[in-house]
Amino acid sequence: MEVHNVDLTISAVKPEQYPQTNYPEIALVGRSNVGKSSLTNVLINRRNFAHTSSQPGKTQTLNFYVVEDELYFVDVPGYGYAKVSKKERERFGQMIEKYLTTREQLRGVILLVDGRHAPTDDDISMYQWLQYYDIPTMVVATKIDKVKGNAWNREESLVKKTLGIDKQTPLVLFSAVKKTGKDAVWNWIEEQTGMN
Ligand SMILES: Nc1nc2c(ncn2[C@@H]2O[C@H](COP(=O)(O)OP(=O)(O)OP(=O)(O)O)[C@@H](O)[C@H]2O)c(=O)[nH]1
Numbered sequence: 132m133e134v135h136n137v138d139l140t141i142s143a144v145k146p147e148q149y150p151q152t153n154y155p156e157i158a159l160v161g162r163s164n165v166g167k168s169s170l171t172n173v174l175i176n177r178r179n180f181a182h183t184s185s186q187p188g189k190t191q192t193l194n195f196y197v198v199e200d201e202l203y204f205v206d207v208p209g210y211g212y213a214k215v216s217k218k219e220r221e222r223f224g225q226m227i228e229k230y231l232t233t234r235e236q237l238r239g240v241i242l243l244v245d246g247r248h249a250p251t252d253d254d255i256s257m258y259q260w261l262q263y264y265d266i267p268t269m270v271v272a273t274k275i276d277k278v279k280g281n282a283w284n285r286e287e288s289l290v291k292k293t294l295g296i297d298k299q300t301p302l303v304l305f306s307a308v309k310k311t312g313k314d315a316v317w318n319w320i321e322e323q324t325g326m327n
């Protein structure tokens with residue numbers, strides 16, 4: 132899908148602020164600095180519309196990006212960032228949990244993991260949590276441009292095995308730099324949201 136119109140509708144911290152439309156929503160979750168905002172930018176064809184940063188902890192709110200007046204991407208604060216205080220982390224955790232478990236418009240979650248390494252314990256917990264709540268999930272292993280081509284298969288198997296991925300969960304190797312995997316991610320989004 133070629134996106135032309137996109138807008139940040141709201142940066143929300145509580146349900147009263149979520150958009151009051153019935154557009155389907157796709158949320159992006161994953162560790163801080165894994166590349167959620169970068170993936171959002173690739174999907175919407177913008178350079179730095181969703182603010183990216185080499186400093187982890189950049190995204191602190193649920194950012195609702197409306198795409199072509201048809202669907203929302205929801206960029207979610209990253210987990211596993213040690214420098215955020217415990218209190219802050221709990222607040223983020225509650226905000227994210229509330230959104231993911233109560234939002235009727237949510238059609239799927241893209242769980243991002245770092246394609247250069249094995250998924251972390253936090254990643255495994257997140258995947259299991261999404262499975263428990265029966266939320267359709269796609270796993271995206273990002274920063275794959277930093278992995279040599281001949282190691283891609285090994286990395287793919289490592290991610291599958293470490294997360295214990297089931298058959299319903301597709302896995303895509305992705306690079307925000309080279310735009311590898313962009314079409315596969317869009318195809319899944321179109322399937323989940325009934326856009327095609
Ligand atoms: N080489 C490479 N770098 C990437 C890729 N995706 C993201 N990055 C870099 O990783 C850093 C973090 O990216 P972000 O998109 O800001 O990460 P985030 O998950 O939104 O981070 P938080 O908002 O802090 O949770 C930035 O310096 C990006 O340029 C990728 O596919 N390849």
Ligand SMILES: [Mg+2]
Binds near residue numbers: 168189190
């Ligand atoms: Mg971000």
